Structure formats: structure tokens, C-alpha cells
Amino acid sequence: MHEESKIATRVVTRTEAADGVLTIELGSTDGTDLPAWSPGAHIDLDLAPDLTRQYSLCGDPDNRARWRIGVLREPSSRGGSSHVHDRLFPGTDVTARGPRNHFALEPSDHYVFIAGGIGITPILPMVREAQRRGATWELHYGGRSRSSMAFRDELEMLGGGEVELHPQDERGLLDLQGILGTPRADALVYCCGPEPLLYAVEAATAAWPSGALHVERFAPKGFNEPASADAFEVELAESGLTITVTPDQSILEAVRASGVEAWSSCEEGTCGTCETVVLAGEPDHRDSVLSPDEQASNETMMICVSRAACPKLTLEL
Structure with a gap:
């Protein structure tokens, strides 16, 4: 695995999108087109040494001159959202990586979109894409209050689908049983938001x-103990090495300790940066990115958190 290319970007605009929510538009520092992306994609921003955060792209994929992100100021911020709100102004340079997409919009006749709070960011371009494809769709968007819900005006201007805003202080929580109580064979459900909603x-x-069901998480899921508490071996096929991963090490840590380059970002199994091809063996998947079907296929794994459910794995590293 090789480090992703760094993209030199600069803040072009900064807008108050809702209470506590900023939208930031980024352009390349040299004026060239930014890499293409599709709805559901996110980028990494290197905000400071040892401070990298992932943000969903919520602008127009056809606009290669600008990337737009929406950032909520988190009261319990570990540094990312406060850095964006306090330090990113027009003219500020910031290094980006990506885009990556583990939340892609698959073909369907009908879409049920469910967003909670800042989880609207990846959903917004999906709604537009569903409309472009001619699919029917419905969006159920919940937030603490109307003033805290970003992109309301953009959503209410969309035609061709059903937009339901659910400010909690006016309407209470989303009626998920009413929305999802009847399974449909012709529909896909896309949801992003806080963990209780997911x-x-x-x-x-x-x-x-x-x-x-397709979900994107901001925080890792909770997991039980690993499938095995023992050490295991990992063969790095491209490097010609076989390493031992101890019970207190991640595969990522062991790979780096062997001198082999492996890129990562969140290191908690939510961003997908460290996704690695599995050539042999059975992983113990502990990520919050891959769908159950993707995990069952054992084609790839996130080496920052996932482990082995067998004595030896062979990875494309």
C-alpha cells in the first residue's frame, strides 16, 4: 500500500450554513481541476501535525474547481471541528487527500434517504444524483431544531421527490417505524448521522x-472481544516478508514496524484509508466501513482495527 497523493488546496469561501455549521469551499492552490468524485465520497484534511479528519463532499461533482464540505462545531471536539471553525478562513492553505468512497449510490428504482444533523452532507449530493437518474426518492432529515439544520433552502428547492424536515423541537424524533416498517424489494435505504440513529x-x-441498507458512520461501532486473543502471522506478499502481530498490536502497527509503508488516517476503522486486499486467510473484521456482504467476501480488510480469525493472513502489501 502506498501513500495517497497529497493535494494542495486553499479555502475559497466560508459560509455559516446553520447554527454551529460552516460550509467551506476548497480550490486547488494552482488553479487546476480537483480530482473527480461521486456522491458519498469524502476527503481527508491534514489540519495540523497529527490532526487529520475526514469530511464528506456535499457540493456538485460536476464542479471540478471546488470541493465543498460542511463541518459541525462539536462541543466535545478532539480538535478537528474547532480547528476548522477557528482557523480555516478564505486564503488558508490546507493539504487534502482523496477522495474515497465507501458510501457510493448504487442503482435503484427508489431511494429512502435518512439524515441526522450533519449527516446530511453525504446525502445531499445523493439526492441530486437520484433525481438526475430519474429514480423516485424520499428524504427524511432530522435535527435538534430548524435553525441547526444545514442546506434546508437547497433541499426545499428540489423537485421530483419528497423532502420531510423533522426538527426535534417541533416534531419529535423521526418516525422510523412509519418510514421503514414495510420492507420494499425495489428500494435502497441510505442513512448517515449520529450513532443512535444508525x-x-x-x-x-x-x-x-x-x-x-447503506450507512456511513462518524464514529466506530462497538465490538466484542477479538475472535482470537493470540498472536498471528501476516505474510506481506509484495514485500516478501512474514511478520508476527502480537495481541497488543494492530496489523498496521506491525506492518510499519517491519519497515513496510502503509497509509492510514483515522486508525479507528471508519475512514477506509488503510483498506488492504486479502489474498489468503480469514480476517476478523472490526471496521465500521465495509458492509456485512463486503466483510463476508473477505476480499479486503481495514488493517488499523481488523485482526485475524485464523493463524495466518496473506495481504497485498
């Missing part, structure tokens, strides 16, 4: 066809 949507779609 768990509730997962429960509400339990009877839907396999693969109907």
Missing part, C-alpha cells in the same frame, strides 16, 4: 432484503 435504522430495516 442503530435505530439498522433495527428498523432488519426485515428488509439483504444489502438494502
